[in-house]
Amino acid sequence: MNKKTVRDVDLAGKRVLMRVDFNVPLDEGEITDDTRIQAALPTIRYLLDREPKALILMSHLGRPKGKRAPAMSLAPVAANLSAILEFDVAFADDCVGNAATGAIAALPVGGVILLENTRFHTGETTNDSEFARELALNGDIFVNDAFGTAHRAHASNVGVASQLEAVAGLLLEREIDYLATALENPRRPFVAILGGAKVSGKIDVIEALLGKVDMLLVGGGMANTFFAAQGRDMADSLVEADALEIARELLKDAGDKLQLPADQRIADSFRNDAQHQVIAADADVPSCWQSLDIGPDTVRSYRQALQGAGTVVWNGPMGVFEMPAFAKGTFGIAEALAEQTAKGATTIVGGGDSAAAVEQAGLAEQLSHISTGGGASLELLEGKILPGLAALTDR
Ligand code: AMP
Numbered sequence: 382m383n384k385k386t387v388r389d390v391d392l393a394g395k396r397v398l399m400r401v402d403f404n405v406p407l408d409e410g411e412i413t414d415d416t417r418i419q420a421a422l423p424t425i426r427y428l429l430d431r432e433p434k435a436l437i438l439m440s441h442l443g444r445p446k447g448k449r450a451p452a453m454s455l456a457p458v459a460a461n462l463s464a465i466l467e468f469d470v471a472f473a474d475d476c477v478g479n480a481a482t483g484a485i486a487a488l489p490v491g492g493v494i495l496l497e498n499t500r501f502h503t504g505e506t507t508n509d510s511e512f513a514r515e516l517a518l519n520g521d522i523f524v525n526d527a528f529g530t531a532h533r534a535h536a537s538n539v540g541v542a543s544q545l546e547a548v549a550g551l552l553l554e555r556e557i558d559y560l561a562t563a564l565e566n567p568r569r570p571f572v573a574i575l576g577g578a579k580v581s582g583k584i585d586v587i588e589a590l591l592g593k594v595d596m597l598l599v600g601g602g603m604a605n606t607f608f609a610a611q612g613r614d615m616a617d618s619l620v621e622a623d624a625l626e627i628a629r630e631l632l633k634d635a636g637d638k639l640q641l642p643a644d645q646r647i648a649d650s651f652r653n654d655a656q657h658q659v660i661a662a663d664a665d666v667p668s669c670w671q672s673l674d675i676g677p678d679t680v681r682s683y684r685q686a687l688q689g690a691g692t693v694v695w696n697g698p699m700g701v702f703e704m705p706a707f708a709k710g711t712f713g714i715a716e717a718l719a720e721q722t723a724k725g726a727t728t729i730v731g732g733g734d735s736a737a738a739v740e741q742a743g744l745a746e747q748l749s750h751i752s753t754g755g756g757a758s759l760e761l762l763e764g765k766i767l768p769g770l771a772a773l774t775d776r
Pocket of ligand 1: 576577578579582600601602603619672673674696697698699700701702703733734
């Protein structure tokens with residue numbers, strides 16, 4: 382990475398302003414999953430060990446659209462972080478103005494404070510330069526560790542970086558290292574596995590990956606659209622009628638590189654307790670039935686295809702894994718990845734649903750890297766430049 386990181390700068394005695402991704406799920410003020418807070422801890426601890434004057438954390442949470450919304454306050458996150466760090470993390474009721482600067486000035490030396498949701502101001506998502514200037518007043522140096530928002534050009538990650546020396550945190554660096562290395566210089570064979578609901582949102586990823594990988598294994602709802610493009614009757618399965626033409630072209634361009642499921646688990650309704658059975662991929666789906674997972678032969682053949690892989694990138698579940706009856710395909714692929722990791726492959730899971738599935742399967746620790754940013758990792762896989770990274774100070 383040609384950008385400065387926290388390791389390249391002197392932080393002692395400075396007010397370190399750090400953009401984190403604390404966009405955690407909340408249920409009536411209770412944090413239901415603190416993965417993102419945990420992911421920021423290595424950088425937070427690294428910075429505190431460097432004896433800064435103060436560590437000032439800022440983040441967005443949800444989509445309050447420029448207005449104060451108590452349900453999207455970061456106050457519960459400050460309490461959670463205090464409990465994890467075992468010392469008091471202060472909280473400022475606003476991310477700019479006197480509420481912020483006053484609370485920062487009142488911190489003890491080496492104190493930590495979390496500022497209120499940056500998206501309570503419209504200037505955040507419009508990357509307003511005046512708002513960015515006000516945010517920058519909160520620190521002497523800027524650290525960006527929010528990989529989850531690195532694909533957005535907002536004031537708290539991009540605008541502020543033009544006002545202060547701006548460096549990457551350890552999480553951002555690790556995310557870029559894994560994903561960029563995989564794409565630029567992968568150990569081969571390089572295999573990508575793509576799933577999820579739709580082809581349409583992932584056309585750019587498929588095209589970009591086809592130019593780089595040795596094999597592309599397809600599952601999930603998106604496989605249905607490819608099958609329909611080949612003329613198979615998919616009955617009530619999720620099929621994108623307006624993506625059929627592009628699916629046909631992708632199949633033609635991909636040749637043998639792109640593999641579709643050998644069998645599928647079909648159901649008579651979209652419910653966990655539906656009747657279900659496995660059919661081969663050359664059979665039509667019976668009327669009123671729908672395909673909700675890859676079948677056991679596909680898990681076996683994809684597992685076989687992964688044998689000896691040097692690098693594997695996975696984005697998107699293989700079926701409706703949220704329902705246990707249709708989670709076997711996704712969990713089977715997660716197990717195959719764990720198996721290959723143990724044999725020396727670098728295995729990377731793009732964030733979002735596939736990351737959640739790997740966590741649910743209890744296999745997260747057994748893979749090389751689980752990304753904390755679904756959207757950002759997809760854009761990297763598409764070969765796009767992330768604005769949050771581009772804005773940082775060059776080495
Ligand atoms: P995406 O955000 O595009 O990665 O899609 C993730 C969603 O795709 C998950 O919520 C899955 O339940 C859903 N999904 C995966 N396979 C299927 C399928 N065969 N039919 C309908 N939805 C699916």
